[in-house]
Amino acid sequence: xxxVTTSRPRRRLVNLSNFPLFRGTSIAVLVGMxxxxxxxxxxxxxxxxxxxIWTGFSFKWYDFVFHNDDILRALKNSLIVAVxxxxxxxxxxxxxxxxxxxxxRSGRVFAWGLLGAPLLIPEIVLAVGTLGFFLTIKVPLxxxxxxxxxxxxxxxxxxxxxxxxxxxxxxAPFEAATDLGANEWQILRRIxxxxxxxxxxxxxxxxxxxxxxxxxxxxxxxxPGATTLPVYIFGMIRSNVxxxxxxxxxxxxxxxxxxxxxxxxxxxxxxxx
Amino acid sequence: MSKVRAPKSPGRPGQASSWLATPTLVxxxxxxxxxxxxxxxxxxxxxxxxxxxxxxxxSTDAYRQIFVQEKLDGTxxxxxxxxxxxxxxxxxxxxxTITTLLLGIPVAMWIATRPxxxxxxxxxxxxxxxxxxxxxxTYAVRQILDETGPxxxxxxxxxxGNSYQILYTPWATIIGLTYTFIPFMILPVYASAERFDFxxxxxxxxxxAKRWTVLRRIVIPGIRPGIxxxxxxxxxxxxxxxxxPDMLGGGKTNMIANVIANNFxxxxxxxxxxxxxxxxxxxxxxFVLMVTTGVRSRGDQVRLI
Numbered sequence: 326x327x328x329v330t331t332s333r334p335r336r337r338l339v340n341l342s343n344f345p346l347f348r349g350t351s352i353a354v355l356v357g358m359x360x361x362x363x364x365x366x367x368x369x370x371x372x373x374x375x376x377x378i379w380t381g382f383s384f385k386w387y388d389f390v391f392h393n394d395d396i397l398r399a400l401k402n403s404l405i406v407a408v409x410x411x412x413x414x415x416x417x418x419x420x421x422x423x424x425x426x427x428x429x430r431s432g433r434v435f436a437w438g439l440l441g442a443p444l445l446i447p448e449i450v451l452a453v454g455t456l457g458f459f460l461t462i463k464v465p466l467x468x469x470x471x472x473x474x475x476x477x478x479x480x481x482x483x484x485x486x487x488x489x490x491x492x493x494x495x496x497a498p499f500e501a502a503t504d505l506g507a508n509e510w511q512i513l514r515r516i517x518x519x520x521x522x523x524x525x526x527x528x529x530x531x532x533x534x535x536x537x538x539x540x541x542x543x544x545x546x547x548x549p550g551a552t553t554l555p556v557y558i559f560g561m562i563r564s565n566v567x568x569x570x571x572x573x574x575x576x577x578x579x580x581x582x583x584x585x586x587x588x589x590x591x592x593x594x595x596x597x598x
Numbered sequence: 599m600s601k602v603r604a605p606k607s608p609g610r611p612g613q614a615s616s617w618l619a620t621p622t623l624v625x626x627x628x629x630x631x632x633x634x635x636x637x638x639x640x641x642x643x644x645x646x647x648x649x650x651x652x653x654x655x656x657s658t659d660a661y662r663q664i665f666v667q668e669k670l671d672g673t674x675x676x677x678x679x680x681x682x683x684x685x686x687x688x689x690x691x692x693x694x695t696i697t698t699l700l701l702g703i704p705v706a707m708w709i710a711t712r713p714x715x716x717x718x719x720x721x722x723x724x725x726x727x728x729x730x731x732x733x734x735x736t737y738a739v740r741q742i743l744d745e746t747g748p749x750x751x752x753x754x755x756x757x758x759g760n761s762y763q764i765l766y767t768p769w770a771t772i773i774g775l776t777y778t779f780i781p782f783m784i785l786p787v788y789a790s791a792e793r794f795d796f797x798x799x800x801x802x803x804x805x806x807a808k809r810w811t812v813l814r815r816i817v818i819p820g821i822r823p824g825i826x827x828x829x830x831x832x833x834x835x836x837x838x839x840x841x842x843p844d845m846l847g848g849g850k851t852n853m854i855a856n857v858i859a860n861n862f863x864x865x866x867x868x869x870x871x872x873x874x875x876x877x878x879x880x881x882x883x884x885f886v887l888m889v890t891t892g893v894r895s896r897g898d899q900v901r902l903i
Contacts, residue, residue: 326614354780355720358727361738361777368741378744405623417622424619426610432641436619439626441753446634448854448877453862454633457640459871459873460651477629480622484721509614517612531729538731541840545862555733560738564847574734581730589722 335528350594362578368584369571387570388419396573406543406553407536413535415481415529421480422487423517443583451478452545459546466548474546483528490524498543517589527591534584538577634879640872652868660673660873680857684877687853689837690843693852694775695783698832700781701776703825707817709784710791728781736841739774740765743846766848779835783828788853790824830889838878838883854878 357521372383376434392395426541443451454476464470474477498520502512540555547556554577644657667677709720727735741747743765753762764770802812818825829890840855847853854874861871 335773341829347704347708350701350704354784355706355723358724358777359743359748361735362727364729364741365734365738374745377741377744395846417625420618421622423612423614424616424622426613426620432616434632436623439623439630443833446882447855447878449834449838449840449858450637450879450882451630451633453858453871453875454637455629456862457652457868458636461636465811473629477626493611498610513614517614522611535728536735538729540731540733545859554730558737559733562740570737574731574737577734578730580828582726583830585722585729592899 355538357479357538365571365578366575371568371571374568386568387576389569390572390576393413393569396554396557396569399552399554402468402547402551403537403554404470405468406475406551407533409472410475410536411483411529411533412478413476413484414532415525417476418480418483418487418528418532419525421522422484422491425493425512438483444481448478448541452542456545457541466546467551470546470548471543471551474542475539478539478542479532479535483532485522486527486531486592487524490521490527494520523591527588530584530591534581538581583594603660624752631684636685636878637872639874640868641876643869645867649870650866651842652842657869660867660869663867663870664873664877680874683852683857685769687855688840690772690775690853691833691839693772694779695829695833696834697772697776698780698783699825699829701819702780702787702828703821705823706784706787708823709757709806711796717792721785724781724784724788727792732841734780735775735778735844739770740845743770743773765846768847771843771847771853772845776837778842779832782831782835784828786831787824791820794820813862813877826889830885834882839880839898 368377369386369457370382370384371379372385373380399521421436422442425433453475455470456476459466459470459473464473491554494517499512499518502516507515538555539553540559543553543556544559552560554573558570558573561573618798640652641660642656642658643652644655644659646653658785662829663677664678664680666674667679668674705724709717711726712720712821716842740755742749744750745762745765750762764773794817798816801813803814805814840859843853843856854877858871858874858878861867861874865871
């Protein structure tokens with residue numbers, strides 16, 4: 326979903342941008358998108374046990390989060406799953422992106438269907454299907470099952486920036502390498518991978534963010550021993566331990582925002598090349 | 599075999615042996631395709647009398663249960679409960695699609711007519727929430743809508759807040775869907791609007807068309823691929839939403855995903871949950887095919903992924 330750039334110069338159109346409703350609606354929508362999130366951040370500093378009645382500034386919910394064993398255990402589970410799923414999905418996405426360039430058309434259509442499936446099929450359908458499948462072939466619920474399931478839906482997200490970068494590659498270094506007698510492996514290692522590096526890193530960051538934030542699949546696949554942070558937060562919200570949820574949510578929001586900003590900066594590298 | 603090769607066409611830069619894609623495809627067949635197939639299989643099995651899972655005995659009961667209720671005295675009656683859930687899913691996802699469309703087109707158009715530098719920032723601002731957890735965003739909406747939240751507090755101050763209750767109603771679900779899915783509408787519409795040549799709009803003005811006419815007859819058709827992609831990207835995942843109806847609708851306004859989850863959880867009826875899951879899958883595939891093939895025949899380029 327990276328922004329598309331055009332090189333076509335365009336005059337600013339006074340007429341069309343003057344739609345009074347457009348500007349007002351846009352500002353309202355943008356404010357509306359951030360207001361609920363800012364409120365979560367605001368309430369996270371509220372000392373009151375009732376999150377929504379402000380009685381004074383306090384860091385105590387952050388203190389609570391950092392000293393709660395259950396939360397830390399859930400965080401550890403989330404990180405283990407996210408790190409391994411990120412590595413696996415980025416490698417698999419890279420292989421798919423490179424290999425598909427030379428595939429026959431019918432193979433490519435099939436591959437695209439498989440790769441795109443996690444983006445279009447409702448997550449609940451895949452989650453309960455995976456649950457049934459793992460129980461049938463006797464994969465126990467827990468870390469391994471979670472890693473496999475997360476890797477599957479992270480692949481398309483890791484693939485998008487890799488593919489975008491691949492599409493923008495200049496043919497000259499490849500032609501030069503071929504002319505100088507480099508074999509396929511040398512080209513891959515010395516030219517393709519270094520040129521793709523920012524895309525690979527961006528893909529890995531997106532996969533990491535997606536894995537870390539996942540709720541539905543983890544809810545069904547985690548089993549009792551591998552509860553991830555979002556699953557734990559969902560339980561907290563159900564049992565109404567709200568002020569700590571605000572602090573925890575704030576931390577996750579900051580983390581996701583940082584990851585996305587890193588991806589944004591990596592995409593800018595592409596443009597200045 | 600490796601004689602001196604004629605300078606063959608260089609192919610696409612970066613291309614490598616197509617075997618490199620094999621592990622990925624095998625993995626996805628195992629972890630995406632087989633689970634979908636097993637869901638279909640499960641939907642034709644029967645419920646064990648004890649515990650979770652399935653009994654490996656063929657049965658079409660799961661599909662019958664969607665429409666027919668078995669009474670305790672052995673008689674059967676036409677059951678509208680699950681049809682209502684299906685209807686709810688379409689209805690809520692549909693209203694959310696219309697709302698995101700009405701809000702998203704102005705935003706996308708406005709961003710597309712800003713100066714280039716400012717545009718990149720605005721796109722980032724729209725994308726940022728898209729990458730944050732749906733769980734946290736839904737929770738944030740819940741906090742806004744709660745009767746003790748800011749809206750309720752404000753209404754109480756001006757003295758009309760006593761009957762305020764929007765959380766745990768269908769409207770809360772719809773607001774939550776609109777909130778979480780609006781980036782899916784804005785981004786593809788923006789991608790089209792950004793490529794749209796606004797000189798056509800200018801030409802329309804020069805020929806004396808009013809603003810509304812230009813918008814309706816020139817601009818909207820010009821960004822149609824983005825609008826269609828946006829509708830698909832909001833409606834299709836919206837149909838399978840779980841968290842928004844669960845956390846905002848309070849379980850009273852179930853959508854199909856909630857019933858599926860319940861049957862794989864407390865209700866312990868996996869064949870029935872699988873049958874509903876197959877229904878949802880079929881609807882999804884039908885919509886994707888409708889969008890991709892229907893649009894191709896009109897000559898538009900719509901990219902869903």
